[in-house]
């Protein structure tokens with residue numbers, strides 16, 4: 001699956017088939033995380049793969065989200081705050097660690113889609129509990145957990161969520177400056193309406209043209225002369 005489709009297809013999957021994730025696929029997903037960008041390329045993350053049922057149950061409890069247990073694999077993403085502080089001080093600790101790990105998470109989730117897998121990013125949990133369950137040192141902050149597995153059911157209908165229009169989110173040159181060239185993005189309501197209006201206009205023009213041609217032909221046949229341009 002190409003990137004554009006993976007982005008379109010990805011959605012949070014919270015129902016999984018009773019089927020494990022092949023090692024090769026798991027490695028590909030993890031490798032997508034490894035290849036992610038990070039501040040100054042410090043790569044201050046660690047990925048803990050959890051497939052042990054007992055541990056998974058404990059993590060579900062720490063997240064207070066039972067649905068997670070359906071997923072055969074969890075990937076706990078840890079951010080190394082100590083390393084971030086060494087390189088970038090407070091900004092590294094408070095911001096870059098989260099950003100770095102989030103980039104890795106999104107890369108992994110898109111790779112998962114391309115491999116026919118589903119995932120969900122989970123971040124509502126008690127940090128200390130997660131650290132304890134996976135035996136991580138205290139400077140490794142759990143940033144998120146990716147549930148991974150084969151999706152069950154109709155994702156499109158059940159799980160896919162809408163998004164606000166680009167028009168409502170994109171500004172040019174300064175905050176609040178809206179898109180002027182609506183044709184640039186065929187995504188927003190106004191742009192779409194204008195495009196539709198254009199298409200209808202073209203169709204009407206075409207119909208008028210066709211009618212005109214047939215009238216000309218009829219007239220030509222009647223008088224057996226050269227067609228008159230109307």
Ligand SMILES: Cc1cc2nc3c(=O)[nH]c(=O)nc-3n(C[C@H](O)[C@H](O)[C@H](O)COP(=O)(O)O)c2cc1C
Pocket residue numbers: 010011012013014065120121122123124125159160161
């Ligand atoms: C920072 C963050 C935290 C999230 N935490 C949870 C979570 O704890 N539980 C959950 O079921 N989904 C969680 N999600 C998934 C969002 O609910 C989901 O991405 C959002 O509703 C949009 O739906 P989509 O992913 O299907 O497009 C989280 C997503 C993000 C980005």
